[in-house]
Amino acid sequence: MSSSLTADPRGIILPCPSCNSANRLAFARLGQTGRCGTCQAELPSPGLPVVIGSEEEFTNLISQSSLPVLVDFWAQWCGPCKMMAPEFSKAATQAAGRAVLAKVNTEKLPGISNTQRIQGIPAFILYRGGSETDRTTGFQPAGRLLSWAELE
Ligand SMILES: [Zn+2]
Numbered sequence: 001m002s003s004s005l006t007a008d009p010r011g012i013i014l015p016c017p018s019c020n021s022a023n024r025l026a027f028a029r030l031g032q033t034g035r036c037g038t039c040q041a042e043l044p045s046p047g048l049p050v051v052i053g054s055e056e057e058f059t060n061l062i063s064q065s066s067l068p069v070l071v072d073f074w075a076q077w078c079g080p081c082k083m084m085a086p087e088f089s090k091a092a093t094q095a096a097g098r099a100v101l102a103k104v105n106t107e108k109l110p111g112i113s114n115t116q117r118i119q120g121i122p123a124f125i126l127y128r129g130g131s132e133t134d135r136t137t138g139f140q141p142a143g144r145l146l147s148w149a150e151l152e
Contacts, residue, residue, distance in 0.1 A: 003089060005051070006053060007051075007052065007102075029066060044096070055109060069128075074121055090142035
């Protein structure tokens with residue numbers, strides 16, 4: 001089983017739990033229930049971190065998402081970021097249906113780090129309705145992160 005999800009510029013790509021075909025959940029309709037386009041099974045709310053693959057995906061997710069978006073800015077060389085990964089996954093599962101948790105690799109996508117003025121990592125930014133509402137840095141357990149983001 002995969003431990004993360006991917007996106008494209010229009011939505012999150014979610015494999016159907018019944019037939020495994022890829023379904024796109026449009027950013028603007030996250031939080032609504034959807035059905036698999038192939039087998040019609042009901043699709044669960046995304047409960048895994050979404051790995052952002054491009055600046056366009058990031059911009060569209062932040063500006064179009066119907067749910068709050070909590071982004072983890074990290075890098076491979078960062079020890080606390082690695083310690084944080086399982087906690088962030090846990091938080092994504094706990095917040096499924098109420099928020100989208102996404103990850104930005106600051107080395108692969110330096111343009112996003114620049115526009116978001118990321119200094120220390122891991123950094124967490126919460127976006128609601130297309131705007132940043134809060135940010136924090138440093139390792140924290142899943143429960144503390146969700147409580148900070150008011151997503152418990
Ligand atoms: Zn299906």
